[in-house]
Amino acid sequence: MPATPAWPPSSLPRLYVEQPLGDGAAVTLEGPQANYLSAVMRLAAGAQVKLFDDRSGEWLAEIVEAGKKRVTLRTVRHLREREPVPDLWLLFAPIKRGRIDWISEKATELGVARLVPVITQRTIVDRTNHDRLFAHMVEAAEQCERTALPELAEPQKLQALLKDWPDERTLLFADENGGAPLLEAAALGPAAILIGPEGGFTEEERAAIRALPQAKPVSLGPRILRADTAAAAAVALWMATAGDWTKAPDR
Secondary structure (H helix, E strand, C coil), X not given: CCCCCCCCCCCCCEEECCCCCCCCCEEEEEHHHHHHHHHHCCCCXXXXXXXXXXXXXXXXXXXXXXXXXXXXXXXXXXXXXXXXXXXXXXXXXXXXXXXXXXXXXXXXXXXXXXXXXXXXXXXXXXXXXXXXXXXXXXXXXXXXXXXXCCEECCCEEHHHHHHCCCCCCEEEEEXXXXXXXXXXXXXXXXXXXXXXXXXXXXXXXXXXXXXXXXXXXXXXXXXXXXXXXXXXXHHHHHHHXXXXXXXXXXX
């Protein structure tokens, strides 16, 4: 006999909503989300979608009314609890638009818990568009089936960040001058990865980071990587060693 197909199928549209979800919750979507469901996906009343709220996990919802500008849904079943998130922060110097968007997307896909833009002496871009970065994170979470969104912090100056660094969190400092291979330096427990600007850290900054007791200089191999490549590579190595890549997915 043919196998019974899984339900709900993974192909169902999946959206993040800010409204807290629960049994029988009514949800109203407007703007781009409503347009996506009604005009792009051409869904009508009775169609089902998946929703998540970054609080209670993932829910199956049914469209009650579909209009061009507004779509009303009601949750019908709880599908998954909110996922446990590895306690990893990614600290990165802002870079030009497009590449910083890519960092926010890939960090979300890889499972980072918190993203922190860090202003250094050689940072070329000293401002970030919080709403745009958050939108990229939401889109990435919708596509990779995350039920938890990373926290997106406001930009912080490197000096202030080091001054208030939490005692219990290891700081893995991607130092162009070298350090222990990240695969060897990564360990269980709260951690953060620090990626520098396109021009690298100054000697003054490098000395200040290395003076932090929780800092561990690490190497990402023999080649100098672009900032966005270094961020993705470092997070992937940590996830494979101390994160949740060591476990079979719970599905």
